[in-house]
Amino acid sequence: MTLDLFKLVLQLTLILALCRVVGSLFRRIGQPRVVGEMFAGILLGPSLLGWILPNASAYLFPPGSLGFLNALAQIGVIVFMFLVGLGINPKELKSQGHAAVLTSHVSITMPFVLATFLAILLYPKLSDDSVAFTSFALFMGSAMSVTAFPVLARILIERNLLQSRLGTVAIASAAVDDVTGWCILAYIVVLTRSAHSGTSIWVTIGGIVVFSLIMIYGVQPLMGGFEASYEKWGGLSENRLAFMILMVFTAALCTERLGLHLLFGAFLMGAIMPKEPKFVQYVLDRFETVTVTLLLPLFFAFTGLRTNIGLVKGPEMWIYCGLIVLVATVGKLGGSTLASWLTGMPIREAAGLGTLMNTRGLMELVILDIGLDIKVISPALFSMMVVMALATTFMATPLLAWFCPDQLLRVGLPKLSSSESPLPASVVGSSGGSAA
Amino acid sequence: MSTHPNRNFILAYILLVALPVVGMIAVLKSGRKLGAPISVDGLWHLQVDATSLATLPCGKTLAENPETALAISQSGRNFTLTLANGPKVTASGVIESTTVKASISPSPEWSTQAGCGPDQGLNLVATVDAKANPRTLSGQISASHCSSCSAIEFHAVRQNPPVSRGLH
Numbered sequence: 020m021t022l023d024l025f026k027l028v029l030q031l032t033l034i035l036a037l038c039r040v041v042g043s044l045f046r047r048i049g050q051p052r053v054v055g056e057m058f059a060g061i062l063l064g065p066s067l068l069g070w071i072l073p074n075a076s077a078y079l080f081p082p083g084s085l086g087f088l089n090a091l092a093q094i095g096v097i098v099f100m101f102l103v104g105l106g107i108n109p110k111e112l113k114s115q116g117h118a119a120v121l122t123s124h125v126s127i128t129m130p131f132v133l134a135t136f137l138a139i140l141l142y143p144k145l146s147d148d149s150v151a152f153t154s155f156a157l158f159m160g161s162a163m164s165v166t167a168f169p170v171l172a173r174i175l176i177e178r179n180l181l182q183s184r185l186g187t188v189a190i191a192s193a194a195v196d197d198v199t200g201w202c203i204l205a206y207i208v209v210l211t212r213s214a215h216s217g218t219s220i221w222v223t224i225g226g227i228v229v230f231s232l233i234m235i236y237g238v239q240p241l242m243g244g245f246e247a248s249y250e251k252w253g254g255l256s257e258n259r260l261a262f263m264i265l266m267v268f269t270a271a272l273c274t275e276r277l278g279l280h281l282l283f284g285a286f287l288m289g290a291i292m293p294k295e296p297k298f299v300q301y302v303l304d305r306f307e308t309v310t311v312t313l314l315l316p317l318f319f320a321f322t323g324l325r326t327n328i329g330l331v332k333g334p335e336m337w338i339y340c341g342l343i344v345l346v347a348t349v350g351k352l353g354g355s356t357l358a359s360w361l362t363g364m365p366i367r368e369a370a371g372l373g374t375l376m377n378t379r380g381l382m383e384l385v386i387l388d389i390g391l392d393i394k395v396i397s398p399a400l401f402s403m404m405v406v407m408a409l410a411t412t413f414m415a416t417p418l419l420a421w422f423c424p425d426q427l428l429r430v431g432l433p434k435l436s437s438s439e440s441p442l443p444a445s446v447v448g449s450s451g452g453s454a455a
Numbered sequence: 456m457s458t459h460p461n462r463n464f465i466l467a468y469i470l471l472v473a474l475p476v477v478g479m480i481a482v483l484k485s486g487r488k489l490g491a492p493i494s495v496d497g498l499w500h501l502q503v504d505a506t507s508l509a510t511l512p513c514g515k516t517l518a519e520n521p522e523t524a525l526a527i528s529q530s531g532r533n534f535t536l537t538l539a540n541g542p543k544v545t546a547s548g549v550i551e552s553t554t555v556k557a558s559i560s561p562s563p564e565w566s567t568q569a570g571c572g573p574d575q576g577l578n579l580v581a582t583v584d585a586k587a588n589p590r591t592l593s594g595q596i597s598a599s600h601c602s603s604c605s606a607i608e609f610h611a612v613r614q615n616p617p618v619s620r621g622l623h
Contacts, residue, residue, distance in 0.1 A: 117464045121464065121467055121468060121471070121472075124468070124471075124472045125471045125472060128471070128472050128475050128476055128479075129471070129475065131479065132475040132476070132478060132479045132482075135479050135482045135483060135486070136482060138482075138486065139482065139485075139486055139489065142486065142489050142491055143489055143490060143491050143492070143531075144531045144532070145530055145531040146491045146492075146531060147491050147492050147493065147494040147495075147496060147529055147531065148490070148491045148492065148493055148494050149494035149496070150491065150494075151487075152483075152486040152487050152489050152491075153483055153486070153487065156482070156483055156486055157483075160479075330530055330533075330535070354471070357471070358467070358471055361463075361467050361471075362464070362467070394496070397496075397529060397530035397531060398528055398530050399530030399531065399533065400530065
């Protein structure tokens with residue numbers, strides 16, 4: 020594989036231009052930019068460009084050139100996962116009331132359980148005998164139970180709902196969902212990779228536990244140095260920022276070497292960073308521009324190049340696709356709504372919470388990408404799940420407006436600009452940002 | 456003694472979280488008995504008599520590339536097939552038990568070079584030996600819309616076969 024620099028820069032130019040244009044168009048219809056960028060990625064792949072202009076597609080994205088594009092995209096996702104971990108505050112997980120505890124746990128278990136039931140139908144149709152049913156079903160469960168924390172927070176900020184009961188329960192539940200979802204996914208990856216490598220699963224799990232303990236009890240206290248330096252100088256030197264990104268990559272390498280995945284190390288590194296809001300905001304600002312505007316669109320494009328809607332052919336396959344969207348929505352939206360309603364939230368507000376929890380966004384694509392890489396899901400199922408991710412993210416904004424009109428939720432709430440938000444703006448995306 | 460709200464919370468938690476999890480564990484256990492289509496995903500090294508293959512319409516270009524391999528991308532019973540190191544083709548096929556069937560349609564360029572007639576292509580029917588390690592394919596390649604052409608025997612061996620993923 021030789022590097023064709025002209026082709027790579029041509030690909031980058033095309034991807035960035037299309038993502039900006041489609042992202043802007045989606046913003047005009049009230050959707051988060053990220054939905055448009057995800058859609059733009061699919062337009063560049065075999066589902067549209069490769070279908071209507073196969074020669075142009077073969078020229079622009081020859082198979083031999085995709086390795087470089089993927090490498091850049093994966094670096095973007097590593098940094099993004101660090102930012103996601105950075106945005107998660109353990110205090111939110113600890114300080115939950117009964118309502119948030121029940122809502123968050125039901126919003127994981129309902130879609131998870133329904134997905135395992137659906138796996139009974141889909142496994143014989145869309146998988147093969149090299150994949151264990153347990154891995155297949157658990158993967159389907161974790162992919163359906165994920166919530167896109169950044170998109171959710173972005174919608175709450177846009178509607179001035181962060182400090183409402185709906186907002187606080189949604190943020191806490193989404194944080195729990197993300198942490199739990201990634202833990203389950205980690206288990207599936209370990210299960211799959213240990214079977215592939217021949218290494219005992221207990222050796223891998225033991226290594227990961229030791230690594231996590233070192234990170235939490237050994238490395239985390241040292242991270243306070245970054246915050247102290249920020250407070251003393253009002254910022255971090257280039258050397259310190261470089262050291263921080265070095266730590267992220269080192270943690271990513273450790274988890275990859277342990278048989279997990281690069282992304283888990285990056286996420287854990289972000290999770291153990293200091294959580295003082297101004298410091299978090301500062302770090303996010305430093306990394307966001309390049310990640311969100313340059314590298315993540317490459318990930319959307321790479322995912323789009325692997326998504327072939329043409330594989331979903333015939334009424335039977337479209338019925339499976341519809342079932343996936345239905346089960347994901349009923350499990351997540353229905354489960355969260357039911358739980359929050361049972362704990363005393365008015366039904367419309369509860370439905371609004373369920374809608375927010377049902378957004379999956381980029382987090383879903385990251386998980387699906389891992390599933391396709393380790394071949395737990397087939398290309399056709401991957402395409403169906405991408406459709407589900409797009410559909411559930413797309414439906415969030417209009418459904419929320421329908422369930423929870425402004426006058427219903429803003430009564431008594433202080434006006435809150437995004438600069439006053441208790442969440443760092445970069446986690447949720449600036450107005451021009453991606454809110455991935 | 457627990458208060459009323461606490462009791463409701465515990466009850467709701469049991470009904471909405473604990474019981475579904477128990478159900479899920481039961482599903483995971485019973486699902487282990489399910490069967491899935493035989494795995495043919497991966498790269499298959501093709502072994503075929505090039506001289507015989509060259510006599511088939513559309514077979515000439517394929518015969519000129521001794522390093523040609525079949526790249527199969529599987530989704531359940533369906534798969535798509537491309538030729539690694541070979542001419543550009545699009546093919547799709549189905550798996551029925553251990554039998555693999557595919558229709559290979561040459562690209563316009565290949566069609567011209569290989570002397571294919573209109574709508575002509577290659578058909579592939581083979582049986583997978585699931586017990587062999589690595590898995591093998593044995594079957595026949597024939598030309599479509601050519602009653603006078605005889606089928607050519609072929610054999611293929613999977614390279615770097617994927618091992619079982621996860622605990623069954």
